[in-house]
Amino acid sequence: MRKRAIAVGAVALLLAGCGGGGPQGSSDSKLSGDRIVLGVLNDQSGVYLALSGTNSVKAVEMAIADFKAKHGGDAIAKDITVETADHQNKPDVANTKAAEMYDRLGVDAILDVPTSSAALKVADVAKEKKKLYFNISGATTDLTGKSCNRYTFHYAYDTYMLANGTGRTVTEQGAKNWYIVYPNYAFGQDMEKSFSTAVTGAGGTIVGKDATPFPNDNFSSFLLKAPTLNPKPDVLGTMQAGGDLVNLVKQYNEFKLREKGVGLSVGLMFLTDIHSLTPAALAGTTYTDAWYWNFDAENRAFADRFLKETGSRPTFAHAANYSAALQYLEAVQAAGTDDADAVVKQLEGKAVNDVFLRNGKIRAEDHRVIHDAYLAQVKPAAEVTEDWDYVKILKTIPAAEAFRTPSADCKL
């Protein structure tokens, strides 16, 4: 029985190999399999579901519809589909699913992939399979640093952008003393380093920093400690994300730290986090946003469509997934083929503007996609007049300042 299964498997593998290596039938199309397949690989069941997840699949579908509408009969492919998979934020699952997408499902480009450790794994798979990969919701700068490769592009944000935007600006505005708490895993440690560098670089001091368990539902020890530090911190910088951030902010309010003179600054926050915490709990908190739905009329129009499709307003991750899908399809259209190397050539160095990318540029040196970022502040509850419209943009951080210069570690 077992032997037969192995035999069948071997035959299937051989057949698949022939299909991939042999001539692509009689069609003269420049597209593998006569179609384009986009793969959305992200968290579809866990802590990062709300901020990207299944709604990012909807965003990618919107991009496909817009691409088809724009090019009509001239579109390079009639058949553009989306494959999705849940990587459960686990690197090993991400690894397997990515390989499966490229090899078996004929996916031409993988999108999204939150959780830094999983994001890095998929970059390795993309490099090995020589297929495109647009990371959107992973935060690690290693994607455009020591782990960069020819087929990987990093969209939306990274830890440098967050630290530089929030850490530097808040320090320059007068909050010199920082107490940083961070979840004890790759993302948190990376964020802590980036923030410490940004804060001290702007003339501030780190008066204390603590690693917290991940995940964690009780931050009271750290919150009790904050006002007793010497000198007393002006601001508590939290690098927690998702459910942990919700816990921390709830307890921050419970221990009345704002009243005790310790402000709150959040390393990474999504619109969906503010929605679940309510703006009242976060009023006055500053953070760096990669995109905001109610920034201008163009964003708002996109957000209205998105609301109709999904029932909620888009986070920056949703908008970035839309943008990455659209820019990929445009590059295929321009190249006239979905051959990965030809598409990379199209993308490298290209200046782009769309609903997500403002003053955007796809850097050829390290494949970092740079664009304007925003320093945002949560409105006081009294100023919130519309559901989901929770923040005001204090300042636009120009693309060239928002991201770090290409790293010497990156050799494409």
Place this chain on the structure above:
Amino acid sequence: MSSFLQHTFDGLVSGAFLALLALGLSVIFGMLRVVNFAHGACYMLGAVGTYLLLTEFGIPFWWALLIVPLVLGAFGMAVERTLVHPLARLDPLYNFLLTFGLTLVLQDLVKLRYGTTSSPYATPAGLTGTVDFGLFDFPAYRVFVLAFAAVACAGVWWLLGHTRVGMVVRAATERPELTRALGIDVGRWVTPVFGFGIALAAVAGVLAAPMRAVNPLMGADLVIVVFAVVVIGGLGSIFGSVAAGFGIGLVQAWGESYLDQWPIVAQTSVFVIMAVVLLWRPAGLFGREEAPA
């Protein structure tokens, strides 16, 4: 000194949650010999239920503290009758798998309906301020949680020690066969005890709603620590679970405050203690070796 007292107080508050959960787990294990893996999910349902009562029906916290445990207790009894009971005579592993599966189902049902985003729940009116203890002040709601949990644990202790039901439960926990042989219908009490254990988890869930993130996974991480607490206290030992619950709460709070140079040590202390206890006293600090069947 004041900061030490504050951290101690804080440890007792988180210990209160562990104690309530461990107590329910212990009562259930004692009576049914079932390791209820779904305990964390019931805690989560307690918090989600509190949130739903407020948002769907406008029922405030204080009523939720009464209604949610009753409803979930009834739910627990139904689960015992329909699912746990038929597996009772088989290997204990079956019920472990059943409750584990039940956890996944309950979590996913909540996810399906409400997503994974954490829901907001305000601190109940009247408890939003802080209480001044002279040397330090502390959020009023947390003081309430600690007082409530202490009263609840003491209440259960009294119930077990001074009522006929309690006597049966204690007897059945220690020597189930012998209790049956004395003509006591142990089976009759199994369902209510299971429901009671679930209701205790629900109480912890209700208490958690105003101070912790309410989401489908909130119980999944906590239940692992609760299991460690129960093992340390001694499986089936009522006093052991409560003492270990508060004790571990203290160890965690002190660890996080004074071992901040070694976060890893503070975070794993519970499991290190568990390992040491298992080596030194395999039945737990307050547990007794099982009588040979």
